[in-house]
Amino acid sequence: MTYSEQDNAESPAEGDSSGFDARGAAALLEESTRRAQRQFDATPPFLLLIGAVIFFAGYGAAWWSVRGQVPYVGPSGGALAVMYGGIIAWIVAVVTVVQRATSGVRGRSSKSRKYRGGYVIIIIAYSIFQGALYHAGASHTIVYGIFPTSAPWLFAGTVFVTLGAVHEEARSLLLGAVVIAIGLVSAFAGPITAWLVSGIGLCAVLIGLAILQSARRRA
Amino acid sequence: MPFEEFDPLIHVPARLRIMATLATLLEGDTLSFTRLQELTDLTPGNLITHIRKLEDAGYIEIDKSGSGASSLTTVALTSRGRQALGDYSTSLRKLLDGV
Numbered sequence: 001m002t003y004s005e006q007d008n009a010e011s012p013a014e015g016d017s018s019g020f021d022a023r024g025a026a027a028l029l030e031e032s033t034r035r036a037q038r039q040f041d042a043t044p045p046f047l048l049l050i051g052a053v054i055f056f057a058g059y060g061a062a063w064w065s066v067r068g069q070v071p072y073v074g075p076s077g078g079a080l081a082v083m084y085g086g087i088i089a090w091i092v093a094v095v096t097v098v099q100r101a102t103s104g105v106r107g108r109s110s111k112s113r114k115y116r117g118g119y120v121i122i123i124i125a126y127s128i129f130q131g132a133l134y135h136a137g138a139s140h141t142i143v144y145g146i147f148p149t150s151a152p153w154l155f156a157g158t159v160f161v162t163l164g165a166v167h168e169e170a171r172s173l174l175l176g177a178v179v180i181a182i183g184l185v186s187a188f189a190g191p192i193t194a195w196l197v198s199g200i201g202l203c204a205v206l207i208g209l210a211i212l213q214s215a216r217r218r219a
Numbered sequence: 220m221p222f223e224e225f226d227p228l229i230h231v232p233a234r235l236r237i238m239a240t241l242a243t244l245l246e247g248d249t250l251s252f253t254r255l256q257e258l259t260d261l262t263p264g265n266l267i268t269h270i271r272k273l274e275d276a277g278y279i280e281i282d283k284s285g286s287g288a289s290s291l292t293t294v295a296l297t298s299r300g301r302q303a304l305g306d307y308s309t310s311l312r313k314l315l316d317g318v
Contacts (some may be wrong), residue, residue, distance in 0.1 A: 033239045
């Protein structure tokens with residue numbers, strides 16, 4: 001840390017309480033708190049809303065490409081490119097925002113956010129398991145329909161429920177239960193409708209989280 | 220409530236901004252000097268002057284690690300500092316509610 005000597009003096013405006021009334025102090029306290037909360041926020045509402053649009057568009061594209069398929073063969077390459085391309089771009093944006101939010105922060109808050117990168121393990125495990133299903137001779141309906149629209153949400157929901165139980169966080173527990181419900185509804189919806197259910201469900205969850213986050217910021 | 224009853228160490232714009240910023244972190248978390256400077260819009264000289272006063276009062280802890288270009292200075296709010304900011308905030312609310 002270096003700083004110039006001429007800086008090493010309190011400026012009258014910043015270091016003096018004369019003329020600093022209670023109303024001004026309350027406003028400054030609130031403004032500073034809100035600003036810091038926004039800067040440290042790793043999941044800002046705009047990022048959640050972008051995610052909502054991406055999941056809706058990606059899964060919508062997959063659903064559009066499988067509509068009326070008899071027999072079911074799965075989404076087209078173009079639809080999968082739109083879906084996975086969007087999701088990867090969103091993950092990159094999330095990682096960038098998390099790094100920015102935790103920059104300079106050390107301790108529990110930054111550690112817990114950084115360890116969320118462990119979700120990548122879930123994505124890898126899910127992909128390998130999908131390959132195993134294909135290798136075992138499971139039908140396209142399962143490998144390219146039911147599994148990709150339900151298994152990720154069952155995995156992710158289980159993680160949220162576990163985290164909620166461990167940290168006694170009702171919000172995480174509820175989020176996990178909703179995500180698991182989306183996975184189960186998708187599984188029962190059949191390989192074609194499952195893509196639409198997943199897209200709408202995840203879009204709704206992310207919009208709900210964005211609204212909650214905005215409300216928390218205003219509180 | 221007269222102004223004299225406000226904690227004079229906190230009732231200063233720069234120090235109030237520093238305390239409020241550090242209070243948004245979880246208890247025990249630290250913030251680098253550079254990030255704190257960015258969030259409070261203070262010059263390095265002003266910031267170091269104010270955080271030293273807060274450190275003398277036991278409201279914050281300053282930790283320096285490493286040396287030279289790789290040195291890192293981190294700042295954290297102490298339990299005492301968190302309590303003092305809470306008391307200050309309560310005093311402010313009482314005064315404003317009474318107006």
